[in-house]
Amino acid sequence: MPEKKVYSLFNLTTSIQNVINTYCNKTIWIKAEIVRLNYYPKSGHCYPSLVEKKDGKVIAELRGNIWSGNFEMINAKFKSVLKEELKDNITVVVQGTVSYHPLHGLALNIVDIDPEYTLGELAREKAHTIAKLREAGIFNANKKTLLSSLPKTIAIISVETSKGYGDFIDIIQNNPLAYKYHFLLFPAILQGERAVSSISQQLERIKKHSEIFDAVAIIRGGGGEIGLSSFDNYLLAEKIATFPIPILTGIGHSANETVSELVSYESFITPTKIAEFLLQKFNDFAVPVIDAEQKIQNEVNRMFKKEKVNLKETARLFSSLTGSAMNNSRANLNQLATVLDNRSQGLINEQKNMLDQAKRSILANAKKTLNEAAINLSFTEEKIGMLSPLNILKRGFSITRQNGKVIRDSDEIQEDLLLETQLYKGNLFSRIEKIVKK
Structure with a gap:
């Protein structure tokens, strides 16, 4: 028997390396999704996790290498074209060569990324979303909702710490007309990829109490094409288009409106423009009321002044008709005019x-009505706060999601996808080792 x-x-790994380096050293262009950039500022190197998905499932995965010199060049190109840096959760076309290392394994050495392709992908997704909304006949649905002539109760979807939200609140609360x-x-x-589900969940919460609010304001502090791409998502645009009350959007300074802006009741280039719009609506309502009050006062004064003149003229005519025969009665007529004057003045004062x-x-x-409304709103806010998932998380509970979907049953888990666990402070990402069904 021959010896083994x-x-x-x-x-073995060296042989694999020689084969790959010999036959797979050609530079090629590859389409993939960067799910995690893995950039290390200290070294300047980047090790992106590249995947390809089909129907939401990962069907291919490979580690990438972008050395510091190439990363600086690629990042500068991205900022020039897309106004944003390279980041997680974007689809790209990369240029590179396949390499294998006995210790580090298989990787794609990336030397270039085409930002024009990413820009084109965003444009295609936007066009596809618009076409689906028009085909469903809901593109202009939210524009047909009725905005109150005095919109004073507003639901705001935003990040509390964002500059856009801060600017909006400052203008509303410190308006010169009080x-x-x-x-x-x-x-x-x-x-990011969680924006669609996060905004959609808050829209559903508001929808349950839509009778309380006059409008919804979606506020964001600007961003480039990639950062705003979630607002071209069909599911989010559909929710905005079919929402029962007007939605006002102020989500940034991008030259091209997102689909969410196009289907909203009205879009504004910045959050401050929404605040100015609401103040103008209040002013348009208040000024005619004040003017009407002044007109009524002026008309009453004019009428009493006219009647007073008529009374004096009547007294003068009585006096001139009687001539000398009325001399003895002149004092009585003057007295009568004085009495009439006093009565008319009293009527005016009354x-x-x-x-x-x-x-x-x-x-x-x-004021009483507004105070009652404020109390009711505060009570509603208290109830909403009590039901907030954050309060539940604060007590030690957590929420586990996979692919953006909340997991309630182990049968719903897909073993090849990451799990995301939301805690009260921070999120955990993990892979499945074992599933025990009970």
């Missing part, structure tokens, strides 16, 4: 007092 020939692991608004923040992620009292009553009732 045993190779060392190093011999107009009062009621608003409630629904915090959401507004960038009407003025009635107007002042009516004005005070209207203001008091309006």
